[in-house]
Amino acid sequence: MSEAHAEDIKKHVRTYIMVFVALLALTVVTVAISTLHLSTFAAVTVALIIAVIKGSLVASYFMHLISEKKLIYAVLVLTVVFFVGLMFLPVGAFSDKITMP
C-alpha cells in the first residue's frame, strides 16, 4: 500500500469522527425537539428533515456514496424513483375515494 493511500485513509478516519459527532448532536436535537410536542405537521417535518440529514451523512461518508461509481448512483436513482412510487400508495388509497353520500 502506497504512502499516499495511507494518508488518504487517515484523512477519512478524521472525517468519520466528525460525522460521528454530528450524528450524536443531531440525535440530541431531534429528541429535544420532540419534547416540545409541536403540532403534528411541524413535528413530522422537523423529525424527517433531521432523519434525512442523518441518513445522508451515514450514506455519504460511512457508505462512501459521496465518491462512488456512476453505476451505483444509477441503481440508487432507480430505486428512489420506485420508492417514491411506493409512497404514492397511501395517496392512492385516501386522496380520492368514492364514499356513500
Place this chain on the structure above:
Amino acid sequence: MQIPYTVELRSDTGLFNAKLGVWLFLASEVMLFGALFSSYVLLRVGAEHWPHGWEELNIPLATLNTVVLISSSVTMVMSWASLKLNNFKKYKMYMGLTILCALIFLVVKAFEYGHKFEIGHLPGTSTFLAIYFTLTGLHGLHVIGGIILNGYLWGPGSKMWQSAPDRFTNRVEVAGLYWHFVDLVWIFLFPVLYLL
C-alpha cells in the same frame, strides 16, 4: 475458468462483483422497508386515533440504542480503515466493538419488549403496537443477521487475511455497507415510531 472481478475492478464499471451485488440487495431492502413505511403512513392517516410514540414507548432507552447503533457504524468503518492501513490487530478490536454494540442494542431492545409484554401491550393490542413490533422486529432480525455476518468475519472468516488480504478487505467493506444500512433504517425508525 476463474470468475473474474471477484477482487480486481472491472475497468468500465470500476467495481468488483460483490460491491455491486450488495448495493442491489440494499436497493431491494429499501423497497422492503419502504413498503412497510408506506403501510405505516396509510394506517396512521386512516386511523381515528393514533397515539404519540412518546406516550407508549420508552424514549430514553431508544435514544441510548440510537447512540449505540451509530457508534457501531463508526467502529465498523474504522475496522475497514484499519485493514486498509494493514493493521489487523486494530481490525479485530474495532470489529469486536461493532459486534459488542450490536449485542448491546439487542439486549436493550429485549428489555423494551419484555416490559411491553409485562404490562400486556402485545402486537394485537392496537395497530400502533402492531406496526411498532413488526418494524422493530424486522429490524432486529437484520441486526441478528449482521451479528452473524460480522461474527464470521471477526472469527473463522478472518483467516482469509493471510491468504487473500485484498479479497478479505473487500468482504469487510461489503459487510460494512450492509451494517450501515441497518443503522440507516434505525435512524428513520427512531423518530417515526418514538418521537412522532
Place this chain on the structure above:
Amino acid sequence: MDQHVATAPHVGEAHAHHEELGFLRKYVFSIDHKVIGLQYGITALLFLFFGFTLMMLMRWQLAHPNHPIPAMYFIVPIAIIGVVVLLISKFKPSLSMLVGVLFLGLAALVSYLTSGDDRMPGGIMLPEFYNQLGAMHGTIMVFLGVVPLAVGAFGNYVVPLQIGAPDMAFPKLNAVSYWSYFVGGVVMLVSFFVPGGAANSGWTSYSPLANVATTGQTYWLVGMVFLITSSLLGSVNFIVTIIQLRAKGMTFMRLPFFVWAQFVTSFLLLLAFPPLEAAGILQLMDRLAGTSFFLPSGLVVAGQPLQVSGGGHPILWQHLFWFLAHPEVYVLILPAMGILGEVIANNTRKPLWGYKSLVYAVIFLGFMSFIVWAHHMFLTGMGTVISAFFQTTTMIISIPSIIILTALIISLWGGSIRFTPPMLFALAFLPMFGIGGLTGLPLGLAPTDIHLHDTYYVIGHFHYVVAPGTLFALFAGIYYWYPKVTGRKLSDMMGKIHFWGSFVSINFVFLPMFIQGFAGVSRRLSDGAQQYAHAQNMLPWNEVMSIGAWVLGAFQVVFIVNFFWSLKRGESVGDNPWQATTLEWSAAPTPPPHGNFTKTPEVYRGPYEYSVPGKSRDFTPQNEAD
C-alpha cells in the same frame, strides 16, 4: 467454490477438478450454473404438470358440477406416464428414472387429493376443495412453474453462456436461491396435508378473507417468503453477472435480446418483490400474532363479530399485492419475448428488425410496469381522478408491448423461414400474445372494467398471455436449447404433433372464456355458474373448454415422451446445429463443460448477423473476427 476458483486457473484443470466431484456435489448441491438451471427446469416443469392436473380436476367439476369425478381417469394416466419414463430409463439411476419415480409420486398425491371426506366425499368435489384447487393452481403455475422456468432455468443456463462468462457471478448464492425455491415448493405441497387443506383464498390471497382462512393460508405465506427470497437472490446474481461478467467486446448493444429481457426482468424482481414480502409479513402477523393490519373495526364473519383490535385496511393488502403482481406479469412475459427474439432471428436467417427499439421498449416496459398496479382495483371505491391516472398509464404501457410485438412480426418479413418445432411455437406466440394483449385493453379502462371485472373474460385474457403466450415461448426455448444441453435434438415429428395438437386445443380452452365473460359469468364459481339464470345458455361452453383441456393434456404426453426418448435416441448434433450466431452455440462445446468455454471468447459484432452480404455463410458468429 473459493478453492475451486483458486486452484483452477486453467481450463484443463478446471475440467479435471470437475470430474473429482462426488454425485452430491455434482448433481444435487452443485454450484455450476448449468446444473442449477437444469434443476430449476426439471422442478418447474414438474410443478407445471402438477398445476395443470389441478386445473383438469377443476375443469371436470365445471363440466359436470356435483357429479362424482372419476379419480382413476387422473391417477392412471399419470402413473402410466411414470411407468413409460421408467421404462425409457431402463431402471438405471438417471434423470429419467428420478422423473419417472416423481410421476408415480404425483399419481399418489392425486389419489390422495381425490379422496377424503373433507375434499371429495363420494367423489363429489366440495366447494371448499374447489377453492383450494383454484388458489393453488394459480400459485403453482405463476410462482413455482413459469417464473422458475423462464428466469431460473433459461436465465441460469443461457445467460452466462450468451455473454461469454464462465459462470454466474455468485455461484453459491445461485445454489441457495434454487434450494430456497425448492423449500418454498415443498411447503406449498405440504399445505395440502394440513387440516382444512391448502390455501383457499385465491392466488391473490385477498384480506380479510385470507386472514380468517384455514391453516393452509399460513403455509402459503411461509412458502411465498421462501419463493420471494429465492427470486431476490437470483435477481441480484443476474444483474451483477450481466453487468460485470460480459466477455471482452460484449457491449450492452451487442447483448442478445434474451439477455436484455432477463436483465430488465431481474430489476422487476429485485424492486417489486420486496413490497409483497412486506405484505406477506404483515399478513403473517395478522394470522399469527393477532394484529389487524388488514382487518377493519367491526368486521363480522359468519354472523359473528370478529374479536380483533381493528383499525386496519383490507385495501392496503391489494395495493401491496398488486404493486408486486403487475410487474410480475412482465416477469412472466419478458423472458418469453427474449426467447422469441433468439428463435425468430435464427429461423428467419435475418437480423431482428429494430433491435434497438426492442431494447428500449423492454426498458420502458419494465419502468412503466411499476405505475399501473391500481388498474386491478378499479372496483375498490377508487375515485375518478386516481382511476384516470392509472387508466392513462395502462394505455401508455401498451405502447412498448405493441412495439415489441410489431418488431418481432416485421422480423419475419422477407425471411426464408425454417419451420422447425421451436419456430412453430414462436410463430404461434405472436397472434396468441396479440389476442391476450389486446383483450387486456378493455380491462385497463375503468368503464368497461366495471362490467368485465372478475368474469371469465379476465381469466381468458391473462391465460392467453401466459398459456399460449409465455408457455409456447418456453416450449420454443426448450426445443431450441435442448441440443446444447444434451447434444441431441428433440424429435421433429413428435415436436410437430405436440405443437399442432397444443395450438388447436388450447384455443378451445380459452376462447370460450371471452364469450362467457361478456355474458357476465363470474370466475371462481365451483359449479360453473349453474345457479345463475343469466348464465344458463353459457353452460355448454364449460364442457367444450373441459374437452379442450383434456385434449391439450393428452398432447403434452407427447412432449414428455419426446423429452426422455430423445435423451437417448434423438439425432446427435454438433456444437452449432441451428447455425446460430450467439456465443452459447458458436463458442461453447456441446454440452458445455464446467467453466463453459475452452478459451475465453472475444466478441466482435452484434448478436444477429445473419445473411450478411458478401460472407460465405449465412451466419456470422459474434466471436468471429473480421
